[in-house]
Amino acid sequence: RPLKIVMSAFGPYIGITEVDFSKFGNRGIYLITGDTGAGKTTIFDALTFALFGQASGKNREVSMLRSKYSDNGTETFVQLEFMYREKIYKVKRNPEYSRLSKRGNKITKQKADAELFLPDGKAVAGYKTVTEEIENILGVDFTRFSQIAMIAQGDFLRFITDSTKERGRIFREIFSTEKYTRWQEKMRLAYIDLKSEYDSVKLEAESIIKDIGELNDHWDFMYSAGY
Numbered sequence: 001r002p003l004k005i006v007m008s009a010f011g012p013y014i015g016i017t018e019v020d021f022s023k024f025g026n027r028g029i030y031l032i033t034g035d036t037g038a039g040k041t042t043i044f045d046a047l048t049f050a051l052f053g054q055a056s057g058k059n060r061e062v063s064m065l066r067s068k069y070s071d072n073g074t075e076t077f078v079q080l081e082f083m084y085r086e087k088i089y090k091v092k093r094n095p096e097y098s099r100l101s102k103r104g105n106k107i108t109k110q111k112a113d114a115e116l117f118l119p120d121g122k123a124v125a126g127y128k129t130v131t132e133e134i135e136n137i138l139g140v141d142f143t144r145f146s147q148i149a150m151i152a153q154g155d156f157l158r159f160i161t162d163s164t165k166e167r168g169r170i171f172r173e174i175f176s177t178e179k180y181t182r183w184q185e186k187m188r189l190a191y192i193d194l195k196s197e198y199d200s201v202k203l204e205a206e207s208i209i210k211d212i213g214e215l216n217d218h219w220d221f222m223y224s225a226g227y
Helices: 040-052 127-138 142-148 156-160 164-175 178-224
Strands: 002-010 013-020 077-084 087-094 097-100 107-110 113-117 123-125
Touching: 002 040, 040 077, 040 087, 040 127, 040 142, 087 127, 113 127, 123 127
Parallel strands: none
Antiparallel strands: 002 013, 002 077, 077 087, 087 113, 097 107, 113 123
């Protein structure tokens, strides 16, 4: 559950913009509304970028996330505070972008970086390392997150029209039913083994019955012949 998100020079937000979700309490549904181009989707971009280093939609690259309206001296970053299983985490991430050098008036490249603060007070640093740590915490990567937790605009129809096999795989991840899938596969293999054994015994029994029938016919013939 998102608690607070802070965006700086991110998308259409020139300065520092804060969205405090904690004001909604424990309610499970948030409605973000506004005019076209008001920056609604950017909030979702900020959330997925903070967690996984990617925008929420396929038509937006990370290189596009820095606000083109901000001056070269403004830092671009997203800071997200969220709760998962009653534990609070805080992650701060910035994309690679050009900024004003701290010494002189030269333009320099700010490298992409990230830092994650864990509930026990420890911190994890590094763009890729933080992403991997969040994937371990949440149990999903960006692809799964965008399919089950926050479906981008226009992608919901694709999700509900996906193949039954694909939807089944996604729902197994949502509800952690993989152990039942393994049990089902184990029962299927056991059935195949027992069916094979049954067919073998059945074939053997039918062969014996056939032999007995032929033997009876032989004795009937001998009896009718007077032997």
